Amino acid sequence: MHILVTEGLTKRFPGVTALDQLTVTTGPGVTGLVGANGAGKSTLIKMLLGLLPPSSGRAQVLGLDIATQGAQIRRVVGYMPEHDCLPPDVSATELVVHLGQMSGLPRTASRERAADVLRHVGLYEERYRPIGGYSTGMKQRVKLAQALVHDPQLVFLDEPTNGLDPQGRDEMLALIRRIGSEFGISVLVTSHLLGELERVCDHVIVIDSGRLLRSSAIGDFTQATSVLTVEVEEGTDALLAKLTEAGQTVTPQGRALLVKVDGPGTYDAIRDAAVELELCLTRLEQGRQRIEDVFREEVAGV
Amino acid sequence: MSEGVIHDIGYRHYDGARLGSAYGTRALFVFTLRGIFGLGRPARSKVMPFFLVTVMLLPAVVSIVVMTLMNETAMTYTSMPTIMQAVPAIFLASQAPTAVAPDLRYKVLPLYLSRPVGVTQYVLAKYAAMVLALFLLMAVPLVLMFVGELLVDMPDEPLRTQQFAAGLFTSLVLAVLLAGVGLLLASLTPRRGLGVASVIAVYMLCLAISGALVGTFESVGRTTATEWAWLINPFFLVDAVRVWLFGGEVASGGTYPPGPGPALIVIALIAFTLGALFLRYRKAAAR
Structure with a gap:
C-alpha cells in the first residue's frame, strides 16, 4: 500500500517555484524528507494536507486526492508544524484535549487520548501547567502530542528536532522511531540534517530547490557508501x-x-x-x- | 493468576467515533467562550471578565432593592445597556483580543487548519463565542432584574414584559455588532495590548465625536444633523433601532432619525465587519 504518491507535483509562487515536477512514492514506515532550508519541504507538507492547491500535478495521501479530499485527509493525518505554535496561557492537557476534539474526538475520548499521548511523548506532571513556562524540548513534545492525539494513520513532522540540544534530539529521534514501529503510524519527517534521519528512517527523499534529487530505501544509501x-x-x-x-x-x-x-x-x-x-x-x-x-x-x- | 502490574501498556489505537467538522466548530466555540471568561486559564485571566460581570450586575441588584423597598421601578430595561455602555465596551476591548490574538500571534492557526475545520468555521466559532459572551454580559442583569420584578410583584406597577423583551433585543443586536468590530480590530493587531488599546480607542473616538457633534449641531439648531450625530456612538445607534421597532423612551435623551435608517446602518456595519474578518483570516491562513 502506498502512503504517499505524487505525480509531477508543482507549486509556483509569484517569482519562485517552490516545488518542481516532484514525483515520489512512499510506503508505510518512517520516511525522511531532506533538503536545505527553502528546498520546498514545508510547501510540500502544506500541499499534502490539502491546504495549498498545486499549480500542476497530482498527489494522493493514504489514497485520498489532495485537490478534492483535503478534509478527509486532515481527519486521518497529524501535523506538527516547524515553527512555534503553542498558546502560552493554556496547559498542555487543556490544549491537546481541545485539539483532539477539533479532530472529531468526543470530549471523554479526547481526554483519555490526550493523557495517553502526553505520557508517550514524555510529559508528566508538568502537563497541567501553562505552556508558557515550558522549555523548548517540552514544547516540541506538546507539538508532537497534538499531532498524535487523534490516532492518525500518518503524521507529518516538520523539523521536529529544530532547536533541541543533542540529548533532546536523540530522545525526539527515538520517539519518532517508536511512532513508526511500535505505534504503527507512518511518519513523514523533514530535516535539513541528513545524518540524523538515517538513524530513524526506512526511506529517504532528498529534494533541492523543489526538485527531487533522490528517493530510495535507507539500505541503498548505506550500501553504496559504507x-x-x-x-x-x-x-x-x-x-x-x-x-x-x-x-x-x-x-x-x-x-x-x-x-x-x-x-x-x-x-x-x-x-x-x-x-x-x-x-x-x-x-x-x-x-x-x-x-x-x-x-x-x-x-x-x- | 498474574500478580504483576503492567505499568506500560504500550500504545493503544483509537477506534471510537470520529465526529464531523460541525462538532469541531462547536468545540472551538465552547473553548473560546471559556477563554473569554478566563475559565481553564490562570487565575489572573479571570479577574477582568468577572469584575466587569459583577459591575454589570450591580444596577440590577440596586434596582431590585429599590423595587422591594420603595415599590417603584428604578431603571428601564431599555436604558440599561446604554447607561452601562462603558462596561460592555471595556469588556469587548479586554476580551476580544483574548479570543483571537493568541492564535495569530503564537501561530496556533495552522494547528486548527490542519484539522477538519476550515477558515469559515473557525471565524464563525470565534464570532459566535464573542457574541454570546457579550450578550450574556448585557442580558443576564436584565433577566435578573426581570426575575426580581416578577418576585417583588409591585401592586401599582404593571409587569414590563414588552420593555424587557426590547432590552434583550438591544443587548442581542449590540452583541452582534460589537463582537464583529472588536474581533476585527483585535485580529488586525495580534499583540494583545495593542488590540485592547485599539478597541478602546475606537469606542472613545465614537463617544467623543458623537458627543461633540451633538453639542455643536444642537447649539446651532440643526435638528436632523443632531439626530444623526447621536448614531455615531454604536450604543445609541442600536438604541435607535430599538426605538424604531419597539418604541419607548430614547436612552440618549435626545431624538433619533425616524424610519429604518439606523437599522440599515447596523446591518451594513455587521456585514462589513464579518466580511473583513473573513478576508483577514483567509489571508492569515494562506501564510
Whole structure:
C-alpha cells in the first residue's frame, strides 16, 4: 500500500517555484524528507494536507486526492508544524484535549487520548501547567502530542528536532522511531540534517530547490557508501600510504582517514597495516555521515 | 493468576467515533467562550471578565432593592445597556483580543487548519463565542432584574414584559455588532495590548465625536444633523433601532432619525465587519 504518491507535483509562487515536477512514492514506515532550508519541504507538507492547491500535478495521501479530499485527509493525518505554535496561557492537557476534539474526538475520548499521548511523548506532571513556562524540548513534545492525539494513520513532522540540544534530539529521534514501529503510524519527517534521519528512517527523499534529487530505501544509501573512519595517534600519512598500497580507497579527512569498505578484507588490511607500522589505533568506526556524503556527491553532480 | 502490574501498556489505537467538522466548530466555540471568561486559564485571566460581570450586575441588584423597598421601578430595561455602555465596551476591548490574538500571534492557526475545520468555521466559532459572551454580559442583569420584578410583584406597577423583551433585543443586536468590530480590530493587531488599546480607542473616538457633534449641531439648531450625530456612538445607534421597532423612551435623551435608517446602518456595519474578518483570516491562513 502506498502512503504517499505524487505525480509531477508543482507549486509556483509569484517569482519562485517552490516545488518542481516532484514525483515520489512512499510506503508505510518512517520516511525522511531532506533538503536545505527553502528546498520546498514545508510547501510540500502544506500541499499534502490539502491546504495549498498545486499549480500542476497530482498527489494522493493514504489514497485520498489532495485537490478534492483535503478534509478527509486532515481527519486521518497529524501535523506538527516547524515553527512555534503553542498558546502560552493554556496547559498542555487543556490544549491537546481541545485539539483532539477539533479532530472529531468526543470530549471523554479526547481526554483519555490526550493523557495517553502526553505520557508517550514524555510529559508528566508538568502537563497541567501553562505552556508558557515550558522549555523548548517540552514544547516540541506538546507539538508532537497534538499531532498524535487523534490516532492518525500518518503524521507529518516538520523539523521536529529544530532547536533541541543533542540529548533532546536523540530522545525526539527515538520517539519518532517508536511512532513508526511500535505505534504503527507512518511518519513523514523533514530535516535539513541528513545524518540524523538515517538513524530513524526506512526511506529517504532528498529534494533541492523543489526538485527531487533522490528517493530510495535507507539500505541503498548505506550500501553504496559504507565507509570506515580510521584514526591513529601518529603516523596517519604512513597508514594512508600503506593502505593505498594495499589497494584500498582512502581519503584523508582532518586527522582521520576514510576507508571505503570493499568487503571483510578491508578490515583485515587496516588491522595488518596498523600492526606492521606499530601504530596506536584509537578509532575504527562505521562512517556517521554516510547519507550526507551521498548528498554532497549528488549535489556536486547535478 | 498474574500478580504483576503492567505499568506500560504500550500504545493503544483509537477506534471510537470520529465526529464531523460541525462538532469541531462547536468545540472551538465552547473553548473560546471559556477563554473569554478566563475559565481553564490562570487565575489572573479571570479577574477582568468577572469584575466587569459583577459591575454589570450591580444596577440590577440596586434596582431590585429599590423595587422591594420603595415599590417603584428604578431603571428601564431599555436604558440599561446604554447607561452601562462603558462596561460592555471595556469588556469587548479586554476580551476580544483574548479570543483571537493568541492564535495569530503564537501561530496556533495552522494547528486548527490542519484539522477538519476550515477558515469559515473557525471565524464563525470565534464570532459566535464573542457574541454570546457579550450578550450574556448585557442580558443576564436584565433577566435578573426581570426575575426580581416578577418576585417583588409591585401592586401599582404593571409587569414590563414588552420593555424587557426590547432590552434583550438591544443587548442581542449590540452583541452582534460589537463582537464583529472588536474581533476585527483585535485580529488586525495580534499583540494583545495593542488590540485592547485599539478597541478602546475606537469606542472613545465614537463617544467623543458623537458627543461633540451633538453639542455643536444642537447649539446651532440643526435638528436632523443632531439626530444623526447621536448614531455615531454604536450604543445609541442600536438604541435607535430599538426605538424604531419597539418604541419607548430614547436612552440618549435626545431624538433619533425616524424610519429604518439606523437599522440599515447596523446591518451594513455587521456585514462589513464579518466580511473583513473573513478576508483577514483567509489571508492569515494562506501564510
